[in-house]
Amino acid sequence: MELLMASAIGLLTAGGVYLLLQAHTFPMVLGLTLVSYAVNLFIFVMGRLASGAPPLVSGQAASYADPLPQALVLTALVIGFGMTAFVVVLAVRARHAHGSDHVDAGPRHE
Template identity: 90%
Template structure:
């Protein structure tokens, strides 16, 4: 299970970096979103992979899931959604102003 999660985090990060290196605003927004998903998944996994265990600490229980990373990821998802919406609107406005979605404002070839 850990290898699968590590591979998913690696693929999300690699895809995000690849999309960030493109010269168009929409692909950069997708790249930032993929990287934020990779970071959120990493933080979530740091709370221990404990399938079927309640996220509460019982007296004397050793196999519990930590609820703090879950709360951090939930907060990060909400903030990430708001920032993604803002960046998409900003990119649409820049495309309208410059006539191109190239990050430098130059026409793509």
């Protein structure tokens, strides 16, 4: 299970970095989203993978899941959604203002 999670995090990060290096705004937004999903998955996995274990300790439980990473990921998902919406609005506005979605399409001051 650890190998599967490490591979998933690695693939999400690699795909996100590849898309972030593109010269157009929409792939950059998708890359930023993939990298944020990879970080969220990493934080969630750090809380220990325990199937069927309670999230809180009641007594002397041998295995339990840590609720803090779950709360951090939930908060990060909400913040990531808001930031993605904001970046999409900025990208649409820049496309409207410059006529292109290329990152370096702005006016040049020489």
